[in-house]
Amino acid sequence: MAKITFIQPDGTQDVAEAELGMTVMEAAKQSDVAGIDAECGGSCACATCHVYVDAAWREKVGKAANMEEDMLDFAFDVREESRLSCQIRITLELDGLIVRVPAKQF
Amino acid sequence: MSSDSSADAPIETDVVIIGAGPVGLFAVFELGLVDAKCHVIDILPKVGGQCAELYPEKPIYDVPGLPVVTGQELTDRLMEQIKPFGAEMHLGEQLNSLRRGDDGRFYMGTDAGTQFIAKSVVIAAGGGSFTPKRPPLSGIEAFEGTSVHYAVRRMETLRGKDVMIVGGGDSALDWTLSLAPIANSLTLVHRRDEFRGAPHSVDQMRALVAAGKVRLLIGQMTGLQGDNGELQTVTVKTASGDEAVTCNALLPFFGLTMKLGPIADWGLNLHENLISVDTERFETNEKGIFAIGDINWYPGKLKLILSGFHEAALMAQAAAKIVNPDKKVTFQYTTSSSSLQKKLGVK
Ligand SMILES: Cc1cc2nc3c(=O)[nH]c(=O)nc-3n(C[C@H](O)[C@H](O)[C@H](O)COP(=O)(O)OP(=O)(O)OC[C@H]3O[C@@H](n4cnc5c(N)ncnc54)[C@H](O)[C@@H]3O)c2cc1C
Ligand code: FES
Numbered sequence: 547m548a549k550i551t552f553i554q555p556d557g558t559q560d561v562a563e564a565e566l567g568m569t570v571m572e573a574a575k576q577s578d579v580a581g582i583d584a585e586c587g588g589s590c591a592c593a594t595c596h597v598y599v600d601a602a603w604r605e606k607v608g609k610a611a612n613m614e615e616d617m618l619d620f621a622f623d624v625r626e627e628s629r630l631s632c633q634i635r636i637t638l639e640l641d642g643l644i645v646r647v648p649a650k651q652f
Numbered sequence: 653m654s655s656d657s658s659a660d661a662p663i664e665t666d667v668v669i670i671g672a673g674p675v676g677l678f679a680v681f682e683l684g685l686v687d688a689k690c691h692v693i694d695i696l697p698k699v700g701g702q703c704a705e706l707y708p709e710k711p712i713y714d715v716p717g718l719p720v721v722t723g724q725e726l727t728d729r730l731m732e733q734i735k736p737f738g739a740e741m742h743l744g745e746q747l748n749s750l751r752r753g754d755d756g757r758f759y760m761g762t763d764a765g766t767q768f769i770a771k772s773v774v775i776a777a778g779g780g781s782f783t784p785k786r787p788p789l790s791g792i793e794a795f796e797g798t799s800v801h802y803a804v805r806r807m808e809t810l811r812g813k814d815v816m817i818v819g820g821g822d823s824a825l826d827w828t829l830s831l832a833p834i835a836n837s838l839t840l841v842h843r844r845d846e847f848r849g850a851p852h853s854v855d856q857m858r859a860l861v862a863a864g865k866v867r868l869l870i871g872q873m874t875g876l877q878g879d880n881g882e883l884q885t886v887t888v889k890t891a892s893g894d895e896a897v898t899c900n901a902l903l904p905f906f907g908l909t910m911k912l913g914p915i916a917d918w919g920l921n922l923h924e925n926l927i928s929v930d931t932e933r934f935e936t937n938e939k940g941i942f943a944i945g946d947i948n949w950y951p952g953k954l955k956l957i958l959s960g961f962h963e964a965a966l967m968a969q970a971a972a973k974i975v976n977p978d979k980k981v982t983f984q985y986t987t988s989s990s991s992l993q994k995k996l997g998v999k
Contacts, residue, residue: 585909586706586707589706589707589710591706591707591710592706592909593907615844615846616848618843619819619820619821619842619843619844619848619906620785620906620907622787622788622872623872623874624843624872650788651788652785652787652788652906652909
């Protein structure tokens with residue numbers, strides 16, 4: 547299991563217990579984290595699972611692949627630390643991961 | 653297979669299918685086998701619904717008999733499968749109105765003015781109409797239709813305007829190329845200096861930028877300023893800070909999302925934005941109006957293509973009795989029935 551913390555725009559935190567191998571989006575959905583819409587169910591086809599990866603975790607999480615970068619064009623307020631949470635697979639290394647939920651999904 | 657949509661006289665047919673997604677397309681097949689003639693309407697300019705619009709190149713692994721098939725391949729195969737029935741497709745039109753006439757038939761109209769009269773209606777509308785995504789900028793609604801446009805119906809209305817186009821795909825690029833010659837100024841805004849559009853269009857856009865005809869701004873919109881529905885400036889956040897760009901015509905291209913749309917107004921029983929149906933006929937609370945595929949709800953519903961196909965088969969049996977009340981529907985296999993094979997054009 548791995549712990550993933552989601553920080554909402556108002557500062558409140560949700561902690562999700564996730565199984566290894568799940569995606570961060572699935573962890574959010576399973577724990578009813580607000581603000582992760584995930585309309586396409588994790589197919590990298592909607593960009594409504596956008597999150598900002600905490601600075602301390604960016605290196606471990608890594609960069610978006612090309613297809614994900616393309617999809618990020620459809621997200622709002624995209625930043626350096628933007629990722630689509632359905633494209634981040636949870637490994638032991640990511641236990642403790644902190645991501646921020648954007649104020650708005652498109 | 654497209655038609656003259658602006659025909660004045662209503663089109664009379666057996667069944668109107670709303671939605672050309674995989675389930676609407678397969679409904680043509682099942683209805684064809686029971687001798688019901690169909691017209692299909694979709695707001696998208698192409699058939700295939702979610703499969704063609706959202707994931708044309710992604711693999712689907714759970715369509716029985718096809719170990720792997722992409723969204724577009726499945727769409728193409730369905731089109732081939734329904735070809736014998738010659739259903740007419742009305743694409744790029746949204747079905748807006750649906751009411752029952754005194755004669756018991758259904759009267760329908762699209763936003764393009766096409767009218768239909770049918771004995772039965774099949775709603776295969778998936779997650780609803782595909783509509784352009786609205787950037788979540790505060791106050792944008794006030795400018796929509798006047799200064800903010802999600803589609804361009806007549807280019808002339810943008811002549812002499814200070815146009816801003818936002819996005820990095822083909823729509824953004826195509827409109828940049830088309831509008832640059834007639835706009836007073838044209839700014840293309842994209843979040844990164846890489847474009848998803850066709851390489852040829854990217855080259856043409858870059859040439860316009862080099863010639864000073866188009867301004868390319870790498871950044872993102874953060875705010876809109878103006879009053880009385882007239883946009884004056886758009887704030888764009890760039891690497892070197894915020895800039896207020898003069899703009900009185902904004903064209904944001906951020907893809908499509910599905911919205912239930914006019915279906916909510918047709919007096920049908922809904923369950924959380926889905927149409928409630930029974931599981932024998934997949935009929936709504938209005939006799940003669942069926943709902944199949946992602947748009948319907950019943951206990952145990954799964955939003956799967958294969959479930960939609962099953963629903964289409966059962967619906968067709970029920971619809972057949974409405975379309976041809978005097979004809980007995982006998983259950984037959986396509987493998988062995990010569991009459992079905994004749995309809996399919998294989999005998
Ligand atoms: C990324 C992704 C991956 C998927 N993977 C699978 C999978 O592996 N297996 C699987 O079984 N399913 C999968 N699905 C789900 C599958 O695509 C849907 O179940 C299927 O598309 C539903 O088909 P449909 O015909 O009911 O509706 P849709 O495909 O949603 O089509 C409905 C059409 O109706 C149109 N429409 C709606 N209202 C109107 C109106 N008023 N006027 C005109 N047109 C209208 C819409 O524009 C749309 O084109 C996936 C979905 C997504 C997004
Ligand atoms: S859930 Fe749709 S892109 Fe991640």
